[in-house]
Amino acid sequence: MFCVTMASLSTSDVQQMFNSLDQNKDGLLSLDELVWLLDKTGVHVSEDELAYLVGKEGLDFDEFSYFYDMILLGNNNVGNEKNDEVKEEEMDKDLFKAFKVFDLNGDGLISPQELQSVLWKLGMWDNLDCDRIMSKYDVNSDGFVDFSEFKSMMLAH
Known part of the structure; x- marks a missing residue:
């Protein structure tokens, strides 16, 4: 998937x-x-x-x-027969793979510069405010988004 x-x-x-x-x-x-x-x-x-x-x-x-x-976004419902625990494990694995796309230096954190770099590669940097995005999901206010915060960001709809 x-x-x-x-x-x-x-x-x-x-x-x-x-x-x-x-x-x-x-x-x-x-x-x-x-x-x-x-x-x-x-x-x-x-x-x-x-x-x-x-x-x-x-x-x-x-x-x-x-x-x-x-x-x-991986919002498909393939494999509805799987139990919730297995689905959650698969979702976490997929989210972690996505997290690694943004964590360019592999330190386990996404910095505003890394977010900006990935969004720029996607052609979306011009109108997006990375500081606003970061501050909204950086719940511990350390200036970075860790995997837990990333997961919350990705699951927020």
Whole structure:
């Protein structure tokens, strides 16, 4: 299961990401553009694998929003037969993988600079205030987001 997880974004933030990724401005994200996004967030998938998952050659904004919710945020309900404990363990593993995407220096903490760097790679830095994001979820006020805080941020809807 993919779980790149980025913080829950507003519709306008997702629209900004879509517009940034839509390099030829045709109103569709090609599989190539989606592969680039996933690669930048640490998920390496071939265009063929993505074509199988997506089922088409490109996504319009509404389809991308759904893709973002289901794939990037890992909000799918695959495996409903599993018990809650197993689901939670899998979710924690996926969240930790996502955490490592943001924890660029591997110290177990996400700094404002690391958050800025990852968001910049995704083409979202221009309109996002990393200090505001950090302060909202940095419950112990140490200037960093640890895994527990990251998990709370990612599960907040």
